[in-house]
Amino acid sequence: MNRPGEVDQKVVEFAELVGAVDPITVVGGRTQWAVGGTPESGTREVQAPAGIWSHEPEEMTVRCGAGTTLGELSEQLARYGQMVPFDMAAEATVGGVLSVGHSGLRRLKYGHIRDLVLQIRHVDHSGQIVSSGGPTVKNVSGYDLCRLMVGSLGKFGCIAEVTLRCLPIPAVAKWFTGVLDPFEIFNRLYRPSAILWDGNRVWVCIEGVESDVNAQASLFDFEEVAGPPSLPSGGRLGVEPKDLRTYTQNDEDKWVAEVGVGVVHSERPGPDRSINAVNRSLMKDLEKRLDPNNRLNPGRQVLV
Template sequence: MKSMQEFTEEIGDTSFVSVRGGGTRWDLGGPLKEGTIEVEAPQGVIDFKPEEMIVRVGAGTKLSKLQNDLTELRQEIALAGPPGSTVGGSLAVGSSSHRSARIGRACDVLLQADCVGADGKQFVAGGPTVKNVTGYDICRLLVSSLGTLALMGVVTLRTRPKPETGVWLRGELALEEIRKHCYRPASVLHDGSKTFLLIEGYEKDVEKEKASLEKIGMEVLDGQLEIPPLQKGATKEDLNGGFLDLQVGAVYSNTPHCTNQISEEVQRLSRRIKKNFDPTGRLNPGRMPY
């Protein structure tokens, strides 16, 4: 496995630089400035601590590999992505899983990040414990920052218990009606006409809820639901073949809203943060995280 020292040397302290993960969201935030060098983060699991529910990995580790290893320990992390995607890329993009109502949001996954800053020096953000109240919460700033503030080499992540079982159901009932029959669904999606529901947990509980939902007309689906990603700024018309995640407040509008939704104050604050972290603009130049 590549060491933090080697990663730091590749990044250097002068040229424009970006970390390439699996490339599954490579153009998000805009194209990279010409002449930017691309480096890869260290890959591999460094340490599992299942009893403390943390895992330490190279940020270049494939998400699928990590999730597979964790499955053996009946744990998982609240990150998801297509084949080839990496832990670091997923954190830098910062989208939450459609199961976030059960497993939590992407911004809560990162406990510690061993990074290289724009000055080419290593620094550590956060710490390896869930309850860490010292200093600024840099880890939450790094998630979704698209690698524009610092480049992550090694990360410590919070794991979650993996549910014993899960089942998808489909029906035409309103969400309020469905909620009366299950305690806390892992996912509730809507495709414009039907509601899709994922219930997870201990086998006994899932069986009970499933029976109750079937009685009110929900139909059990075989296997996993294929969920096409819904792009930001999607409209009702885009829903054919797409889904809305009803639990995290996603809504559709009849008018396109692809223009920037971020307020001027937040943009100003973001620019100040960027200036402080990366005064010469050498980290992922050309990319805008919002």
């Protein structure tokens, strides 16, 4: 239920733990801990509550503590043939993945992870609980603070509880590879789940019923493989999808790009990306309003 005043006891306890005074950071699975820099020393570390609090298979929604690991979430959902396609490490937490805001490898089909979020309850800088969004699969009630929280690296509050939209696990999911033109694959296949490219070889994930997966795969000279290649983990950059062809031509390091999406996984960190002065001033203003005493993840930066 989602009425004012009706909040899970674990969220209330988490709000007490977060308090209203000292510098604080929420630790998840530490799988993407370095993104945005680490918090200043002296920052108190807390963990968000964990556990799946309700899963209603026929509603295709799940409500859980932000400290729940993706492994635990997947295990619960898989029992009912469902998933949340975050595609990150099993020990990563739901709150951590959303705070960083990086989507997984199947974004081409499933979209950005922020579009899977229905409701977030977070503890704000003053130790108070804030609810945004709503528990149903569709909702436009009030300002969309959920989207603002995704990718905010905990600078706007400590995520305590999340309600997510679930999707059915496809009947068949296969990976294929070949030395092929990834852009032609992108244009000819109907909504593949992922197209990865290292400048030479392509890996494609196709999901659906068996006959469709096989028919799509037969359009190219593919070889079936167990899964995606291992990705360089030094950096993650983003470019416009159409710029991938030229962007990566002269890069001598190893890289793997997500074709149609524009993410490039590389060995070196990408350059800092500039934010125009107007947007920067709006974002700075939001930071000041939502964390006036700079106690939320001090030292960690969204605005580099």
